[in-house]
Amino acid sequence: MxxxxxxxxxxxxxxxxxxxxxxxxxxxxxxxxxxxxxxxxxxxxxxxxxxxxxxxxxxxxxxxxxxPFPARWREFLLDNYDHYDRLPADLRRRFEDDVRIFVSEKRMTGIEAKVTDELRLLVAASAVTLSVAWPDYEWDQLTEVLLYPNDFDRDYSFESPELAGQAHPWGTVILSIPALRESFADPDDAYHVGIHEFAHLLELDTTRFSGIPPGLAPARSREWVELMEREMERLRRGKSVIDEYGANDPAEFLAVAVEAFFESALELRRRHREVYEVLAEYFRQDPAAWDDARGLRL
Ligand SMILES: [Zn+2]
Incomplete structure (x- = not known):
């Protein structure tokens, strides 16, 4: 921003x-x-x-x-967000600026829940993770973030919780607070509801949720479609780092691949190099290289 x-x-x-x-x-x-x-x-x-x-x-x-960026926010992010911790210095500065702008300008509403500064930071960090290397990206398509006290079902009640988050075509993102906290608490399980829902929102400017990263060059898009078909087949056979939830729906495949890109970068690069490379070029980020730099191994 x-x-x-x-x-x-x-x-x-x-x-x-x-x-x-x-x-x-x-x-x-x-x-x-x-x-x-x-x-x-x-x-x-x-x-x-x-x-x-x-x-x-x-x-x-x-x-x-x-x-200056508030010291307690920095401390909180260092304690709670591995991706922030590994960002190179210039991107970390941009991350801090974007998080502040996001927290101050985007509407976040608690449903039967209090929206604390910490929660605002976790939501902003989820979105900014995707957009930090795109200086012109504004998340204009986001109308509101609703924070729910628990997982929910398709009628938005809490009786038979099956959903941890949802991104709506009209720009509302719903996140379950416990699921969001859990996403940050475990940095390398390829599960992150915040990253997942904001990855869906990237597609909102396009006419439909096609699972093709929007803005990709046409030749790259065609490559992605072929790659995605192969990878979805691999998912169906159960031989993938990427969550099997993405096996049957291209839009879900993109969202879970993006989760894996940020949460299991080393493993994704080793076992799904092409997916890793398209996403690294797309997001202009190289999380596996940053993990190498801090001496992490698989
Ligand atoms: Zn999804």
Whole structure:
């Protein structure tokens, strides 16, 4: 995420120009030359107001990031998040900035649960793990994160819990708090409900959940589809590091492969090198190399 988004840079001036033009034309229609001047002036005032309003986000982000990253947040992440721990210094700085922006700008609501700072950090860390190396990524498609006190069922009741999380086509992500905590507590079991649901959300800009990482070059997409078919077959035979939950549905395959990429990077690289390489290129991250660097072995 950037201090100033690209769209902010051109959108405010464009709105301003339209307001000045409209003011001038309207003024001219109502009162000839003096009317045009007055209308133009009103347009300029409107343009400044628009600039202030639209520039507000950049200013807020600037103020937010001017302070150092809170020490207790850093301590909490170091204690609770292995991926944060292994990030190279430059990416760790970006991770901290993005987490702060995410926590301050995204809506997180507890359902029969209190949303603590720690929970906000865990949610933000899940999303930012995927996007940290994409400076322009904003998670605009996310409308709200709902935090549930427990696993839930398809009617959103807690009587026969079967779901730990869900990503909706309209941009809501639901996460069960115990499942989210467990995901962070065990860093290398290839299970992470936060990463899983936000991986689904990546596909929300596309017309359907196809299981193809959005934004992949066309040739790479075709490669991915072939690779995915082979890997899903391997899953069905039970010979995979990737969770068998991904065996029959391409969108689920992508989500569990992304979980394995971040949670079992060394194993995925060794046993599913092609999957690892596509995802490393896609996310612009190399977690297995970072594990090598800190002396981890399988
Ligand atoms: Zn899923």
């Amino acid at each position: 950037r201090l100033e988004r690209d769209s902010d840079r051109w959108f405010a001036p464009a709105v301003g120009a339209v307001l000045v033009g409209a003011g001038t034309v309207l003024g001219a229609l109502l009162g000839a030359v003096p009317g045009a001047v007055a209308g133009g002036a009103a347009g300029v005032a409107g343009a400044f107001a628009a600039r202030r309003f639209l520039g507000g986000r950049s200013a807020r982000r600037q103020a937010l990031l001017a302070a």
